[in-house]
């Protein structure tokens with residue numbers, strides 16, 4: 347097994363996570379991970395299929411009794427993942443919704459498809475700049491500014507169905523919250539005393555009240571309301587925001603990090619705070635570019651990660667080292 351770091355509060359293994367080689371039974375406090383969604387995102391090989399159920403059995407093995415796991419998923423395949431988690435022994439506790447406004451709709455104009463079907467040439471009505479994400483290899487490979495034609499349907503039938511499409515804009519990602527059950531006959535207090543797991547850290551994840559707001563409820567807490575299962579990017583138009591707000595990372599936001607599905611560190615920090623405390627060790631079997639690990643370093647939690655891709659694991663190692671050396675102030679991520 348090749349480890350990148352010694353005597354630091356984190357380890358990243360550049361190898362497959364299956365088996366979680368090197369991790370003892372009942373030794374991990376929390377798992378926070380963003381596995382392949384199985385939707386073939388941007389044709390990446392590693393996203394072609396959901397992980398095998400085996401990895402969730404491995405996760406169950408290493409998690410302490412009462413420990414929580416937060417697993418990102420896609421809307422389309424979360425039911426498979428939930429079943430895999432349940433069949434591996436976990437209890438489904440909740441599904442958090444990370445809402446954002448900058449998801450990409452996967453659609454096209456059916457009116458144009460109808461033109462094609464009828465062998466009618468659609469009408470060119472202008473051009474637009476095509477921008478699609480960031481590609482391995484640096485700024486030169488950024489697909490910016492490619493000109494593409496804009497078309498409108500020309501056939502009568504195509505015009506009738508102009509603007510019909512194939513899917514709505516994705517505005518949230520589900521995060522499945524599961525727990526390894528407490529041993530028979532052990533209550534939460536006993537488990538917390540024995541392992542430090544079994545409950546949620548609601549204290550450190552409270553959402554502050556708006557200044558001057560009359561506190562509602564029969565027992566308002568001075569630090570704010572209990573965090574909800576909706577985490578969202580932008581305030582909706584319903585007054586001030588009572589939810590945790592965090593934007594999606596744009597693919598070209600970090601030129602040194604070409605991972606196509608990196609998660610915002612701020613979001614990971616919130617999730618880490620929710621299911622751990624400072625003595626906890628967090629596992630991410632699908633580390634990618636290391637956002638979970640960076641957030642752990644910031645929050646003084648120990649971290650163990652697995653990433654099978656050499657390039658991504660190098661990015662993760664560099665990001666964690668920079669966070670570890672520089673602290674948050676000097677952080678550029």
Ligand SMILES: C[S@@+](CC[C@H](N)C(=O)[O-])C[C@H]1O[C@@H](n2cnc3c(N)ncnc32)[C@H](O)[C@@H]1O
Nearest residue numbers: 362363380392608609632634635636637653654
């Ligand atoms: C959705 S990405 C994680 C992105 C990460 N959250 C971030 O912020 O960069 C999933 C990652 O899992 C990795 N992966 C897929 N199968 C794996 C396996 N069996 N073992 C370890 N890593 C794997 C992929 O290479 C990919 O980088």
